[in-house]
Amino acid sequence: MTTGPSGGFPRPVTPPSDGSDRSRRTPGGVAPVPYAEAGPSAGSGTGAVRRGAAAEPTASWEELVSTALVGADRRAVPPESLLERAAEQVVRMRAGRRLSRGAPPAPAAAETLPLVSAAAADRLARMLAGEQSRLLTEWLETAAARRVRVPAEMIPELLDLGAGDRSIRAHLGAVTGARGRWLAGLNSAWAYLLEEPAHVPPGEVWELGTSGDRRAFLAGLRCRDPAAARELLERGWNAETPEDRAAFVTILADGLGMADEPFLEAALDDRRREVRQAAADLLTRLPRSRLARRMTARASRLVTRNGTGIRAEPPEGCDAAMERDGVRARPPAGMRTRGWWLQQVVAHTPLSFWPGHLGMPPDEIARARIGDWEREVRMGWTRAAILQRDTTWARALFVTEQLTDLLAVLPPEERSRRAAELVRSRPVDGQMVMMLGGVPRPWGRHLAKAVLKKIVETTRAQPWNAGELIRLAGERLDPATHEQAGEVPELAATLRFRFEMLKELA
Amino acid sequence: MSGRVATVRRVKKRQDTAAIPGTGRAGTGGTGTGGATSGAGTGGAGTGGATGRAGTGGGGAGERVTARRVQAGQRESRVAAGLSELERWLADQIGQGIAQARQTGPADWDDLARRLVDAQAPGVAGTVTRLSRVLGAEDWPSLLLGEYALLHLLAVAYRRAAALPEPLRQTVRARVGFPVTRESVLATPAVRDHWDVVGCREEEQDRLVARRVWLAGRTTGRPAMVLAFAPVGRPLDPFPAPGTTIDADLAFYPGASPLRALVAERRGAVDAGPPPGTKVSQVPASIAEVLAADPWTDSWPLVLAGAVPCLDGLADEEGNALPLHPSVGVPWRLLAVSGGRPLTVAAEWTPRGLRPLTAWDEEGRVVRL
Numbered sequence A: 001m002t003t004g005p006s007g008g009f010p011r012p013v014t015p016p017s018d019g020s021d022r023s024r025r026t027p028g029g030v031a032p033v034p035y036a037e038a039g040p041s042a043g044s045g046t047g048a049v050r051r052g053a054a055a056e057p058t059a060s061w062e063e064l065v066s067t068a069l070v071g072a073d074r075r076a077v078p079p080e081s082l083l084e085r086a087a088e089q090v091v092r093m094r095a096g097r098r099l100s101r102g103a104p105p106a107p108a109a110a111e112t113l114p115l116v117s118a119a120a121a122d123r124l125a126r127m128l129a130g131e132q133s134r135l136l137t138e139w140l141e142t143a144a145a146r147r148v149r150v151p152a153e154m155i156p157e158l159l160d161l162g163a164g165d166r167s168i169r170a171h172l173g174a175v176t177g178a179r180g181r182w183l184a185g186l187n188s189a190w191a192y193l194l195e196e197p198a199h200v201p202p203g204e205v206w207e208l209g210t211s212g213d214r215r216a217f218l219a220g221l222r223c224r225d226p227a228a229a230r231e232l233l234e235r236g237w238n239a240e241t242p243e244d245r246a247a248f249v250t251i252l253a254d255g256l257g258m259a260d261e262p263f264l265e266a267a268l269d270d271r272r273r274e275v276r277q278a279a280a281d282l283l284t285r286l287p288r289s290r291l292a293r294r295m296t297a298r299a300s301r302l303v304t305r306n307g308t309g310i311r312a313e314p315p316e317g318c319d320a321a322m323e324r325d326g327v328r329a330r331p332p333a334g335m336r337t338r339g340w341w342l343q344q345v346v347a348h349t350p351l352s353f354w355p356g357h358l359g360m361p362p363d364e365i366a367r368a369r370i371g372d373w374e375r376e377v378r379m380g381w382t383r384a385a386i387l388q389r390d391t392t393w394a395r396a397l398f399v400t401e402q403l404t405d406l407l408a409v410l411p412p413e414e415r416s417r418r419a420a421e422l423v424r425s426r427p428v429d430g431q432m433v434m435m436l437g438g439v440p441r442p443w444g445r446h447l448a449k450a451v452l453k454k455i456v457e458t459t460r461a462q463p464w465n466a467g468e469l470i471r472l473a474g475e476r477l478d479p480a481t482h483e484q485a486g487e488v489p490e491l492a493a494t495l496r497f498r499f500e501m502l503k504e505l506a
Numbered sequence B: 001m002s003g004r005v006a007t008v009r010r011v012k013k014r015q016d017t018a019a020i021p022g023t024g025r026a027g028t029g030g031t032g033t034g035g036a037t038s039g040a041g042t043g044g045a046g047t048g049g050a051t052g053r054a055g056t057g058g059g060g061a062g063e064r065v066t067a068r069r070v071q072a073g074q075r076e077s078r079v080a081a082g083l084s085e086l087e088r089w090l091a092d093q094i095g096q097g098i099a100q101a102r103q104t105g106p107a108d109w110d111d112l113a114r115r116l117v118d119a120q121a122p123g124v125a126g127t128v129t130r131l132s133r134v135l136g137a138e139d140w141p142s143l144l145l146g147e148y149a150l151l152h153l154l155a156v157a158y159r160r161a162a163a164l165p166e167p168l169r170q171t172v173r174a175r176v177g178f179p180v181t182r183e184s185v186l187a188t189p190a191v192r193d194h195w196d197v198v199g200c201r202e203e204e205q206d207r208l209v210a211r212r213v214w215l216a217g218r219t220t221g222r223p224a225m226v227l228a229f230a231p232v233g234r235p236l237d238p239f240p241a242p243g244t245t246i247d248a249d250l251a252f253y254p255g256a257s258p259l260r261a262l263v264a265e266r267r268g269a270v271d272a273g274p275p276p277g278t279k280v281s282q283v284p285a286s287i288a289e290v291l292a293a294d295p296w297t298d299s300w301p302l303v304l305a306g307a308v309p310c311l312d313g314l315a316d317e318e319g320n321a322l323p324l325h326p327s328v329g330v331p332w333r334l335l336a337v338s339g340g341r342p343l344t345v346a347a348e349w350t351p352r353g354l355r356p357l358t359a360w361d362e363e364g365r366v367v368r369l
Helices: A019-025 A044-055 A061-070 A079-095 A118-128 A133-146 A152-164 A166-175 A177-184 A188-195 A211-224 A226-239 A242-251 A258-267 A273-283 A290-302 A320-324 A337-347 A353-358 A362-367 A374-387 A391-400 A412-425 A430-437 A445-461 A467-476 A479-485 A489-505 B002-016 B032-042 B062-096 B101-118 B122-136 B140-159 B166-176 B182-186 B280-293 B332-338
Strands: A303-306 A309-312 B191-205 B208-217 B223-231 B245-252 B261-270 B300-309 B313-315 B320-323 B343-350 B353-360 B366-368
Touching: A061 A079, A061 B140, A079 B062, A079 B140, A079 B280, A118 A133, A118 A152, A118 A489, A133 A166, A133 A467, A133 A489, A152 A166, A152 A177, A152 A188, A152 B332, A166 A177, A166 A188, A177 A188, A177 B332, A188 A211, A211 A226, A211 A242, A226 A242, A226 A258, A242 A258, A242 A273, A258 A273, A258 A290, A273 A290, A290 A303, A290 A337, A290 A353, A303 A353, A309 A374, A337 A374, A353 A362, A362 A374, A362 A391, A374 A391, A391 A412, A412 A430, A412 A445, A430 A467, A445 A467, A445 A479, A467 A489, A479 A489, B062 B101, B062 B122, B062 B140, B101 B122, B101 B140, B122 B140, B122 B166, B140 B166, B166 B280, B182 B245, B182 B261, B191 B300, B191 B343, B191 B353, B208 B300, B208 B343, B223 B245, B223 B261, B223 B300, B280 B300, B280 B320, B300 B332, B300 B353, B313 B353, B320 B353, B332 B343, B332 B353
Parallel strands: none
Antiparallel strands: A303 A309, B191 B208, B191 B245, B208 B223, B245 B261, B300 B313, B300 B343, B313 B320, B343 B353, B353 B366
C-alpha cells in the first residue's frame, strides 16, 4: 500500500490546534495517521488552501454542520473555506475513528446433535429461498425425528418463520439445537423457542430446563411410568406457571386412568381457565370420574327420548358448578347462549352414557331427528367423539356430516377408505380440499388412488380447478409413488422432490 | 425480443461513452467509474471508444493519433468546465444552507448528475446520484456535508492535478470518471499470489448487474477487488466462490490506494483453508493509511481473525470493537455462525461501519453473509 508524503493528501491536513480535539479525533494507541506535511512536490497550488486552513482555528465538526445548514453566507464564512475545512475534518474523522467497546454475548453451549448432511442442508437453503417452500414443515419434522440439527447460519431465518407459524415451533426446538436456544435468548421475537423441547439429555432437566425441555421430560416419564409423572407434577404443582400447568395437564392424556382422577378433579379449582378446561376435557374421557357423573346427570335431564326421536331442552342457566366443570358461560359470537351451554354439556358427557339412556345404538342416535336444538346437540356429540377419541361415534357421525376432525379419530386404513369414497363421489371443490387438508400424511392406498384419479379427470375437464388439489396431494401422497404420477407433471415433480428430500434425511 | 435488443444496445452505448452514473465510486476503491470500460472488457466485447489516454494507441496512423489527441483534449476541457460548475454549485449550496436538502436535494442532484454526464465526468455524476442515500439517516446534515466536502475536494484536486504525485493523479482521474483500458492495466506488472476469495456481492444498478469480488493475497497481504458487469438477466462470467483460494496473477488499476484489479492469469484453485486475518485492533491504523493515500476511499475489504460478533459490531477478545454499518442491523446470521466465539470474518469497511461479507466457522465451513 502506498503511503508517505508522495502518496499523500492533495493538501496537508493540519493537525488540530487544541489538544482536546486531537485526543477525540485520533485513534487510541494506534500509530499516528500519516498526515505528514506533503513535501515540496505538492507544489505551490496548495499554498492558498494551507493558508486558509491555518488562518482560522479549527472549528468543530458540529459547528461546520450547523453553519452549512443555515448557510455560510449568513455567518459570513466563505463557502469554499467551509468546504475545505469540512473535507479536512471528514477525512480526519474517518481515518481517526477509534475502536469502540463491544459487548460480545456469552458463548453458546456445545451442540449435542450431529449436523444434517450437506445435501440436506443445501435443499433446506433452496426451500428457504422459495423452492417448494410448502414442504418446509415436512423437512423440519423429518429432521427433528432424525435428531439432526441445521447449519447455524440458517437458524435466524427459520426462527423468523417460527415467529409467525406456531405449527413448526416444536420441530424448530429440535433442529436448531443449542445455537437456536442461544439466539432465542438474544432476540425476544424468538423467545418462543425456549418453550419448545430441545432434546436435551435428562438429569436436571425437570429442575433447570426450559419449559419445553420440562414438557418433553414429563411426556417421556408419563409414557414409561404414568403414576410417577403425576406424582412429580403434584409435588411442585403450586409453583408452576399457569401456562405450564395447562400444558402439563394435557400431557396426562397419555396413559390416562382413574388414578389421575383426584388430581384432575382438584385442578378444576385452578385459578386459570385454560388449566380448568384441560382438566375437564380429560375427565370426560373417564366415565367413572366425578365430573363425568355430574355431566351425565345434567345431560340426562336435557336430552331425552321422545317417541322415535329425541327431544332436547337447553339449561335455564349456567351456574357456578357448571362453570367449574368447564362449561363456559359466554358463547362465541353468533351462537345462542343457552344452545351453547347445551352443546358443552353434551360435549363433556361420556358417550357411553347415551345408548342406554336413549335406547338406541350410536348410528341411530346420530341419524335421529332432534327438533329445535339439533345442531347444538350434534355439535356436542361431534366434539365428544373427538375429545374421547371414540371411533364408533366418529364413524356414525361422519355419515351425516363429513367433518375432517371426525376422520382424524378413525384408524388410518379406515380413514383412507372413507375419504376415498368421498373423493370418488364428488366434484373437486373447496369443501373437499378442506376435508382432505385435515387428513394427515401419508394418505393411505385407497385415498391416494382416488385422489390421483380425481386429479387426472379434473385436469382434463377443468384444469383451472385442479391446482389446489394437486398441491395438497403433492404434500400428502407417499413420495415413493412419484413414478405413478407421471400424467400430472407438477405432482410428479413435488413427489420426486420429497422423495429425494427424505432420502437425504434418512 | 426487440425490447431486449434495445436494452442491450443502450447499454453498449453507455459503455462506449463511459457514462454509467450508477457505477461510480461506491465500493470501487481505487478506481471509480473506469468500470464502464471494464464492463465491456469482461463481457468479451471491445473496449469501445474514449480511452482518454492519447498516445497509447501505437499501431494506428498518425492521423488517428492526432484525432484521438484532439478528442482527449476536448474531453479534458469538458470535464474541467463541468467540475468548475460543480465547485460553484457546491459553494452556492453551502452559501445558502443545506437545510432544505431533504425536499429539494433529489431533483437538484438528478439535474446536476445529468450535466456531469454531459461533461463526461460519469464518476462524479455517480457520486452525486447516490447523494440521496444519506437522506434516510438521522444525521443526514453531517453526512451530506461530508459528501459535499469530498466532492469539492475532488473538483479542486482535478483542477490542480498537474501538481499531484502520479498515483494520486490517477486516483483523481479515475474518481472523476476517466476510463482506463483493460489493455493498459494488463500491461502493468502483475502480482502473483495465492489469492483468497473473501467476499462477493452483486448489485443491480441502472439495468446492469455489478459484481464485486474481494480478494486477499496470502503472501503479499494485499487486498484486491475484481469488478464485472452484465446486463440484467444475463449471467456474469463465473468466478470462484468465497472460501476458495486461487493461484493467480492480478494486474492492478493505477491509483494511490490501488484495489481494483483484473485477473491477468488464473492458474487454478489451491486448497488452503481459512484466510489469515488481521486483528480488530489493527484495523484503524490500516484504514488510516488507506485514507491518507486516497481520502475518497469509501470501501475497503478487511479479513479479521479472532473476531467475536456482537449485536452491533465485531469485537476482539479484549472487547475492542468495530461498529457495523447501520443498514446491516443486527447481524443475526453472523452471530448464529459464531455462537459467541471468535472466528474469521471478511467484511467491507465503509466510513459508516463494516458490512460483513463472509465467515469461516469453527469447522472451517464458509458462510456467505
